[in-house]
Amino acid sequence: MLEFVLFVMIIVVGTAGELCLGRAMRETGELERFRPGAAAGLLWRALRVKWIWIGIAMMTLAFFSLLLLLSFEDVSFVVPVSALSYFVGALGGMFFLGERVNRQRWMGIFLVCIGVTLVLIAK
Amino acid sequence: MNSRLHLKTYILIAIMVVAGPIGNLLIAKAMRQVGEVKLWPLSMLLPTFERVFGSLTIWLGIASLITFIVAYMLALSLADYSYVQPAAALGYGVVAVLGYFVLHESISPLRWAGIALICFGVAFIRNTHPRTTENPN
Numbered sequence: 377m378l379e380f381v382l383f384v385m386i387i388v389v390g391t392a393g394e395l396c397l398g399r400a401m402r403e404t405g406e407l408e409r410f411r412p413g414a415a416a417g418l419l420w421r422a423l424r425v426k427w428i429w430i431g432i433a434m435m436t437l438a439f440f441s442l443l444l445l446l447s448f449e450d451v452s453f454v455v456p457v458s459a460l461s462y463f464v465g466a467l468g469g470m471f472f473l474g475e476r477v478n479r480q481r482w483m484g485i486f487l488v489c490i491g492v493t494l495v496l497i498a499k
Numbered sequence: 500m501n502s503r504l505h506l507k508t509y510i511l512i513a514i515m516v517v518a519g520p521i522g523n524l525l526i527a528k529a530m531r532q533v534g535e536v537k538l539w540p541l542s543m544l545l546p547t548f549e550r551v552f553g554s555l556t557i558w559l560g561i562a563s564l565i566t567f568i569v570a571y572m573l574a575l576s577l578a579d580y581s582y583v584q585p586a587a588a589l590g591y592g593v594v595a596v597l598g599y600f601v602l603h604e605s606i607s608p609l610r611w612a613g614i615a616l617i618c619f620g621v622a623f624i625r626n627t628h629p630r631t632t633e634n635p636n
Contacts, residue, residue: 419573465581469579469584474632476631483623484619484624484627488620491588495617498607
């Protein structure tokens with residue numbers, strides 16, 4: 377049961393944390409010019425958006441869940457975690473960020489999932 | 500379509516797929532050099548921290564991972580999450596290519612097949628518009 381909870385935490389909370397970063401960056405604005413100053417200014421402004429802190433908290437929680445799970449499970453659980461996170465990420469992009477994931481992008485995400493699974497089981 | 504948006508997004512994704520795996524490799528290497536991490540009894544805590552954070556490798560790893568997360572955030576300012584996240588899987592290809600050419604590791608056919616599928620998948624995603632939402636500003 378604890379394994380399952382940690383498993384879900386890593387996939388759902390970890391991906392949700394990244395989605396929050398995406399939301400924060402979208403609220404902050406676009407990187408207009410490709411200069412270190414412009415990038416630093418954008419990141420500085422992003423720190424004032426609440427979503428960035430929610431995202432960091434969730435990613436931290438997922439990271440410690442990963443460490444805990446690693447302490448009593450062998451690393452094979454990384455395979456389904458990595459593959460599922462792309463699906464969860466695309467769903468989150470659609471429903472949380474309002475992105476339009478068309479059939480072509482779904483096809484790409486599906487291929488990436490299978491590819492990542494093969495890479496990880498081949499190790 | 501805005502080609503500058505595409506170019507900036509590609510450059511940031513390229514930084515992510517190089518910096519992320521290199522950071523992970525360096526941290527893994529540093530932790531292997533350290534050996535078993537003992538946090539208990541508490542008297543072991545300080546020596547363990549000194550050993551972990553005393554190595555240059557771990558700091559290079561941390562710097563790479565910071566580069567990765569900064570590039571990730573900047574990429575997300577330009578493109579969709581559902582575009583950037585799967586594209587970052589190209590990092591698996593970078594790891595294999597580095598392993599093959601730099602460390603002369605053997606890469607199994609199954610692993611190359613997986614990398615080929617990731618590349619096909621990213622090619623599909625690349626054909627979609629990087630940003631499908633409106634900029635609130």
